[in-house]
Amino acid sequence: QQQVKQSPQSLIVQKGGISIINCAYENTAFDYFPWYQQFPGKGPALLIAIRPDVSEKKEGRFTISFNKSAKQFSLHIMDSQPGDSATYFCAGKWSGGSNYKLTFGKGTLLTVNP
């Protein structure tokens, strides 16, 4: 049972274009929604994160849009660059007392052509 659904599986964008990756979640107990970026041969690293009571968060060229009623959120990468080529994962954070864990989407392989 997949609690975080991510699309598309892969995405090709031209340099300077906008990359958009979408996620939908089922578990309303998630209390934080981070995005991770992974380069080949490396572990994922936190890119940006949003709380469910915020509709948008922007950090540089990266923006998360969050729609709580629809249980959907998306990552927008403005002015995409070849260096942004990586795999992107959305996630939901579950908290239970002192326990925390992340459930990830299946990932999106982004290729930005020069």
Next chain:
Amino acid sequence: DAGITQSPRHKVTETGTPVTLRCHQTENHRYMYWYRQDPGHGLRLIHYSYGVKDTDKGEVSDGYSVSRSKTEDFLLTLESATSSQTSVYFCATGRRDSFSNTGELFFGEGSRLTVL
């Protein structure tokens, strides 16, 4: 870097043999996780630990066990490896304040396991 070391980084083994992967951290982070990454499946949680000797199962725990006898080490054991356990395994650690407030985990560089 969060000071996470995974060992071994690469291992080839045969079906039915036991395998132990080690995750060592130098950051004194409370939370530690083992994920596996497979094409088309993303990152799936195997087991996690929220303190020394405190562990719990993730979504794909069958065939795996873990132990955490001290803060810095989290071991993942495949009791009898199968070909379906061929994967890249990632260890991750979380600091209580940053993880609870942002969902930030720090990942190691992965251990590639091939079961023949």
